[in-house]
Structure formats: C-alpha cells, structure tokens
Amino acid sequence: MGSLTEENYIKSIYALSGETGEVSFTDLARKLEVKLPTVNSMVKKLAVKKMIVYAPYKGVKLTEKGKKEALSIIRKHRLAELFLVKVMGLGWEEVHDIAEQLEHVDSPRFFDRMDELLNFPKADPHGEPIPDTDGKLPAKKRVALSEVAEGKTVKIIAVSVDEKPFLDLLNIKRIHIGDTITIQKREPFDGSLAILKSGNEIILSQQVTERLFVE
Amino acid sequence: MGSLTEENYIKSIYALSGETGEVSFTDLARKLEVKLPTVNSMVKKLAVKKMIVYAPYKGVKLTEKGKKEALSIIRKHRLAELFLVKVMGLGWEEVHDIAEQLEHVDSPRFFDRMDELLNFPKADPHGEPIPDTDGKLPAKKRVALSEVAEGKTVKIIAVSVDEKPFLDLLNIKRIHIGDTITIQKREPFDGSLAILKSGNEIILSQQVTERLFVE
DNA sequence: TTAAAATGTTAGACTAATCTAATAAAATAA
DNA sequence: TTATTTTATTAGATTAGTCTAACATTTTAA
Numbered sequence: 001m002g003s004l005t006e007e008n009y010i011k012s013i014y015a016l017s018g019e020t021g022e023v024s025f026t027d028l029a030r031k032l033e034v035k036l037p038t039v040n041s042m043v044k045k046l047a048v049k050k051m052i053v054y055a056p057y058k059g060v061k062l063t064e065k066g067k068k069e070a071l072s073i074i075r076k077h078r079l080a081e082l083f084l085v086k087v088m089g090l091g092w093e094e095v096h097d098i099a100e101q102l103e104h105v106d107s108p109r110f111f112d113r114m115d116e117l118l119n120f121p122k123a124d125p126h127g128e129p130i131p132d133t134d135g136k137l138p139a140k141k142r143v144a145l146s147e148v149a150e151g152k153t154v155k156i157i158a159v160s161v162d163e164k165p166f167l168d169l170l171n172i173k174r175i176h177i178g179d180t181i182t183i184q185k186r187e188p189f190d191g192s193l194a195i196l197k198s199g200n201e202i203i204l205s206q207q208v209t210e211r212l213f214v215e
Numbered sequence: 216m217g218s219l220t221e222e223n224y225i226k227s228i229y230a231l232s233g234e235t236g237e238v239s240f241t242d243l244a245r246k247l248e249v250k251l252p253t254v255n256s257m258v259k260k261l262a263v264k265k266m267i268v269y270a271p272y273k274g275v276k277l278t279e280k281g282k283k284e285a286l287s288i289i290r291k292h293r294l295a296e297l298f299l300v301k302v303m304g305l306g307w308e309e310v311h312d313i314a315e316q317l318e319h320v321d322s323p324r325f326f327d328r329m330d331e332l333l334n335f336p337k338a339d340p341h342g343e344p345i346p347d348t349d350g351k352l353p354a355k356k357r358v359a360l361s362e363v364a365e366g367k368t369v370k371i372i373a374v375s376v377d378e379k380p381f382l383d384l385l386n387i388k389r390i391h392i393g394d395t396i397t398i399q400k401r402e403p404f405d406g407s408l409a410i411l412k413s414g415n416e417i418i419l420s421q422q423v424t425e426r427l428f429v430e
Numbered sequence: 431t432t433a434a435a436a437t438g439t440t441a442g443a444c445t446a447a448t449c450t451a452a453t454a455a456a457a458t459a460a
Numbered sequence: 461t462t463a464t465t466t467t468a469t470t471a472g473a474t475t476a477g478t479c480t481a482a483c484a485t486t487t488t489a490a
Contacts (some may be wrong), residue, residue, distance in 0.1 A: 026436085218446080
C-alpha cells in the first residue's frame with residue numbers, strides 16, 4: 001500500500017477510466033484539484049511502482065496491480081458507506097465524506113467485520129456494487145433512467161454520483177434506491193421526465209435522470 | 216485541527232504529562248520514535264500555534280488550547296475502541312491499532328453517533344475514562360494493584376497501557392475489567408502477587424500489577 | 431496543411447517532516 | 461567546583477507533494 005496521496009491518485013484514475021482505460025492528465029488534475037505538473041510527477045512515481053503504465057504524451061492507464069489496489073480502496077469505501085447507514089443510522093447523503101476518510105484505514109479485520117455484520121452485501125447505499133476481497137466486482141447491467149421509454153415501469157438500482165447536493169435533492173423528491181416507478185411523459189423541450197411513484201407524480205430534470213440507474 | 220503529525224505530538228505530550236505538566240524533549244522523541252532535532256523543530260511550530268508553551272532548554276507544556284485538542288483526540292480514540300469492541304465484536308487486544316487511525320477522522324457526526332449507540336459510556340474497554348465533548352474527564356480515583364495490601368479484596372477498573380502483548384497476557388491469565396479479586400500473598404523477593412479470583416489462584420508479576428488499577 | 435488551441439513536460443522553488451553532525455547548556459558526579 | 465554526562469539546539473541535507481513559468485508536442489480547425 002502506498003501513501004494517502006498515492007491511494008487517491010489510483011482511485012481517481014480508476015474512476016475516470018472509460019472503455020479504453022486511458023485517462024488524460026488534464027482530467028486527473030481537475031479531479032484531484034492539483035495542477036498539471038503535479039500530476040505529471042506523481043504519475044511517473046506510480047509508473048515506477050508498476051501501478052500504472054505511462055509513456056510521454058500518452059494518457060495513463062492502470063496495470064492489473066493498480067486496478068486491484070483501486071478496487072481494494074473502493075471496497076473499503078462502499079462497505080464503510082453501507083455500514084454508516086445501516087449500522088450507525090446516518091443518512092445516505094452524509095456518509096460520503098466520512099467514507100472518504102475510512103477508506104484509507106489499514107485493517108482487514110475492521111472491514112471484514114463490517115462485511116460480516118452487513119451480511120456480505122452486494123451494493124452500497126447508492127446502489128454501487130461492492131468488490132469482494134479478491135477485487136471482483138458483481139457484474140452490473142443497468143441503464144440510465146434518461147434512456148427509458150415512456151410508459152415503462154422500472155426499479156431504481158443506483159445513482160452515479162454520491163455528492164450531497166444531488167442526494168439532498170433526491171431526498172426532497174422522495175426518490176430512493178429500490179423504488180419502483182413508471183415513466184409517464186418525457187418533455188421534448190428539456191428532456192425532463194414526469195414519473196409516477198405510488199400514485200404521486202414527480203418531475204425530474206434530465207440532469208437528474210441521467211444520473212439515476214434502473215433495471 | 217492540525218495535521219496528523221501535529222495531532223500525534225499533542226497526544227503524546229498529553230500522555231507524558233505528569234504532575235507538573237512538563238514533558239522533556241527526550242521522552243517525547245522516544246515516544247514518537249523520532250530524533251531529538253525533529254521534536255525540537257516541531258515543538259517550535261506548535262508553540263507558534265499556541266498549543267504549547269516553550270522556552271529554550273526548558274521542558275514543554277500544553278496550553279489550555281492544547282489540552283482541549285488532546286482530550287478531543289483521546290475522546291475519539293476511546294469511543295472508537297469501545298465501539299469496535301461492543302458494536303463490532305472485536306477483541307480488546309486488537310482494537311488499539313484501529314482506534315489509532317480512527318482518532319484522526321474529522322467528523323463530529325461519526326463520533327457523536329458512536330456515543331449515542333454506546334449509550335454515552337464513561338470508560339473505554341481498558342477502563343480509561345472517556346472525555347465529554349467539552350473535554351471534561353470523569354474524575355478517577357484509583358490505585359495500582361501493586362500498592363494494595365495483602366488480604367484486601369478489590370475490583371479491577373482499568374489498565375494503564377493498551378498494548379497487545381500486555382492484553383494478550385491478561386487474556387491468558389483470565390483477568391478482565393470488572394473482575395473482583397483478593398490479594399493472597401505478596402512475594403517479597405520480586406514483588407509478584409498471588410491473587411484469588413473465583414476460587415482460582417493466579418500469579419501476577421510486579422510488571423503486571425503496576426499496570427492494573429483497582430478500587 | 432499549416433496556424434491556433436489544447437495538452438503534456440521540464441526546470442526550479444517551496445513547505446512539512448524528517449535526518450545526521452556539530453555545538454551549547456544544564457544536570458550530575460567525582 | 462570542575463569534569464563528565466545528559467539534554468537541548470543549530471545548521472544543513474533529504475524526501476514527498478505541491479506550485480509557477482517556460483517550453484514542447486499533439487490535436488483541431490481555418
């Protein structure tokens with residue numbers, strides 16, 4: 001395991017990896033809130049440690065070792081979030097910042113015990129899958145609510161960001177993981193949706209529906 | 216709140232403070248496992264921040280502000296230890312290292328919730344008192360087992376160190392906080408004690424009895 | 431297809447926390 | 461009370477992580 005800073009770089013690279021796995025220095029710098037040269041020197045260091053592959057003027061990509069490290073941190077983060085909600089009774093909108101700190105705790109016992117107490121959960125409070133100890137992720141086939149056709153009835157299974165302002169809004173609109181909803185109408189002008197949840201109509205903007213996953 | 220390093224200095228200075236509150240640089244260096252000049256420069260920095268009072272060639276002493284900071288860290292450490300034992304089911308000999316990390320978590324919500332779930336406890340698993348949010352410590356009048364006369368019956372209320380080898384030994388000897396014991400005989404040669412606990416004789420060395428507190 | 435814009439790199443400096451080596455002051459013991 | 465030992469200080473170097481300014485390469489668009 002590396003330093004706290006190194007862990008945060010690995011985690012951010014993982015989070016920004018798309019199809020190809022390639023991540024640009026600019027995106028990484030924005031995500032980590034540091035300047036470009038800082039990312040540059042840190043990336044070189046991580047390359048020496050074989051956490052990433054790097055060639056000048058190309059993007060950066062995690063190695064298998066780096067991916068495993070990322071998944072280990074993500075496992076700790078998501079277990080912590082679920083633990084904070086289920087066992088400690090905190091709200092899903094307030095646990096992210098605490099989990100951000102707990103994910104760096106070095107103690108397999110601590111997290112394995114959480115896992116046990118939560119009865120080996122598959123997903124965190126935002127519906128994101130929890131990797132197992134070997135870094136395996138439960139496969140997730142899911143679609144954004146913004147892609148679902150009018151008239152369909154679907155179940156909300158995940159949110160794609162866990163930032164407080166977004167979660168606060170969902171709380172206000174009374175949208176939660178596990179809810180079953182029906183798409184009533186899509187407004188062509190701005191892409192907003194009118195949905196029906198247990199008889200009540202709720203209006204959601206496109207910015208919101210793009211970040212809600214359903215099955 | 217300062218950096219992790221600063222928090223550890225404050226905590227160590229508090230732990231080493233005796234009657235006068237004065238702590239020597241040498242003791243501090245040994246406790247923190249750094250060299251003397253390191254302590255010297257760090258102490259100057261803490262003095263600028265008004266956490267300690269310092270004059271060249273004199274010892275160092277916490278200010279009221281420093282004491283409050285120390286007690287806030289100790290509160291978090293002890294709540295975490297008790298939480299790990301009572302709620303998460305870990306052994307009292309394995310929680311210290313985890314609490315050592317959790318004590319630096321910045322989240323009043325997290326620790327206040329622990330406090331609630333534990334029903335506002337007065338002491339941690341080692342019998343050490345837990346400061347309240349204002350940094351007030353429940354008064355403790357207690358005496359080392361090594362000071363108790365032969366024939367007396369006393370209750371074990373605390374241990375003065377929470378390092379694994381010591382707690383492992385207590386587990387083996389089946390000595391726990393809350394046990395009631397009777398001092399049978401003190402061996403004059405080495406100060407070891409023969410004590411009686413629910414009919415069984417247990418021999419404890421002076422190194423052990425000095426670290427057990429009773430009332 | 432070349433000029434402009436975007437992206438990445440290098441050089442050099444800064445802060446926090448640490449170290450070693452040399453020196454100074456205080457405490458202790460001969 | 462002086463010499464020795466212990467304790468504290470200063471000076472200067474090192475590493476991790478960050479910065480700004482200047483430069484280089486790649487991509488995009490005119």
